Amino acid sequence: RYAQLGLVAAQEAFADAGLAKNGLIDDIGVIFGSAAGGLGVFLEQQRILQERGLKRVSPTFIQNMLVDTASGHIAIALGLRGPNMAEVSACATGSGAVGEAFETIRRGDAAAxxxxxxxxVLIPVVYAGFCAMRALAQHEDPTQASRPFDRDRTGFVISEGAGALLLEELEHAQRRGARIYAEVIGYGSSNDAFDMAAPAEGDGAVLTMQRALRKAEIGPERVDYINAHGTGTPMNDKFETDAIHRVFGEHANRLAVSSTKSMTGHMMGASGAVEAVVLALTIxxxxxxxTINLTTPDPECDLDYVPGQARHANVGVALSNSFGLGGHNASVIMSRYGE
Known part of the structure; x- marks a missing residue:
């Protein structure tokens, strides 16, 4: 199912970019990711093996459980023979995929x-695992459960989905008269090197934002908006706030920061991709x-989180953060076309 979601999103992005399958295309590739891949397929086939025996296991089981299944299906469906790989970095996967696509194009390995x-991952055993970690939100009203940066936050709301973009070398896009939503100008990644689950008080987040800014060749004061990782767990939101203060200094108090996970829930490996789409549409x-459900401010989360309602603003440069289990961190920076 994760591959189906990814394929639909990719086909929509391809069509939105004004492209259509026309034979085989050698200079467009696919870099697509997932944290869990075909976990649901694995569990279903394990059940069949136990209940009905070895000969009833599907011959497509192996190819459908792999994390690169989505990138393979996308390439086949669209006829794309350029570089192809699957990104896996837990909840930083989507942003990592976008960042690695950016780097692949910068190296000249693909035109797009x-x-x-x-x-x-809406699977009982996944719920059970996150419950055992005490990571999921607890609230009587499900619509109020996801409340990043709120004093009464208790965890995240798990969800699923897919997001896709077409990243394209600028001159290639200009030659074909492409509609350009935004430019990707920076990408940074890091690891906390601390713990598989617990965040390292924002140290890795600081590094990845600094690296993205350095790659973009801009100062912190150029950033207008941050789409935060903002899961709604007590530690993540505090440490991300601290990291933003450390990177942006006094400018942090002038930034707009919001968590769209308050509305979408946490899509694990898809979150960063969906939030990259949000970043482009914001620009x-x-x-x-x-950030919805932010009704009781937390003194330790003291930034402008755009509470409650969307806001019209002049956004020339925007940054998106994604952090994941295993200490993975990724930040992507986009700017207005021609900024």
Whole structure:
């Protein structure tokens, strides 16, 4: 199912970019990711093996459980023979895929890349695992459960989905008269090198944002908006806030920061991809998505989180953060076309 979600998102992105399958295309590739891949397929086939025996296991089982299944299906469906790989970095996967697509194009290895992430993890054992970690939100009203940066936050709301973009070398896009939503100008990644689950008080987040800014060749004061990782767990939101203060200094108090996970839930490996789409649309539409359910401010989370309602704003440069289990961190920076 995760591959189906990813394929649909990729086909929509390809069509939105004004492209159509026309034979085989050698200079467009696919970099697509997932944290869990075909976990649901694995569990279903394990059940069949136990209940019905070895000969009833599907011959397509192996190819459908792999994390690179989505990138393979996308390439086949669209006829793309350029560089192809699957990104896996837990909840930083989607942003990592976008960033690696950016780097692949910068190296001259492809004219364009279909990139993003997908996830299908609404599975009982996944719920059980996150419950055992005490990571999931607890609230009587499900619509109020996801509340990043709120004093009464208790965890995240797990969800699933997919997001995809077409990243394209600028002159290639200009030659074909492409509609350009935004430019990707920076990417940074790091690892906390601390713990598989616990965040390292923002140290890795600081590094990845600094590296993205350095790659973009801009100062912190150029950034207008941050789409935060903002999961709603007590530690993540505090440490991300601290990291933003450390990177942006006094400018942090002038930034708009919001967590769209307050509305979408946490799509694991797909979140960063969906949030990259949000970043591009924020720049195109000059509208910042809000952080909903932020009703009781937390003194330790003291930035402008755009609470409650979307906001019209002049957004020339925007940054998106994604952090994942295993200490993975990724930040992507986009700017207005021609900024």
């Amino acid at each position: 890349i279909v990139t993003g992430g997908s996830e299908a 195109r539409d000059q509208v910042i998505a809000p």
